[in-house]
Amino acid sequence: MVCSFCCVAETEGWLKSYCSDCAMLKRMLVLHEPKICIDILRRCLIRNENQISHKIKAELKNTSVKCEGDDSYLPPPTTRSKSK
Numbered sequence: 001m002v003c004s005f006c007c008v009a010e011t012e013g014w015l016k017s018y019c020s021d022c023a024m025l026k027r028m029l030v031l032h033e034p035k036i037c038i039d040i041l042r043r044c045l046i047r048n049e050n051q052i053s054h055k056i057k058a059e060l061k062n063t064s065v066k067c068e069g070d071d072s073y074l075p076p077p078t079t080r081s082k083s084k
């Protein structure tokens, strides 16, 4: 049977309705109050527009993509010798 929460994984058993991961999530929600868990997940997993654009800028900074006519491109350092 497929988990009734994530609809992806198999359930823990025939009489269970959740997979092992979702069953764990449910136990955590019960243990720590859903409100607190939602606040944590919102902070960690859900990003607003500002955070998304900030994240994209940071990612672009890290990737050295060569654009046409861009002389600022520096090839990544290599340990291989050029005289081959």
Ligand SMILES: [Zn+2]
Residues within 6 Å of the ligand: 003, 004, 005, 006, 007, 008, 009, 018, 019, 020, 021, 022, 023
């Ligand atoms: Zn599941």
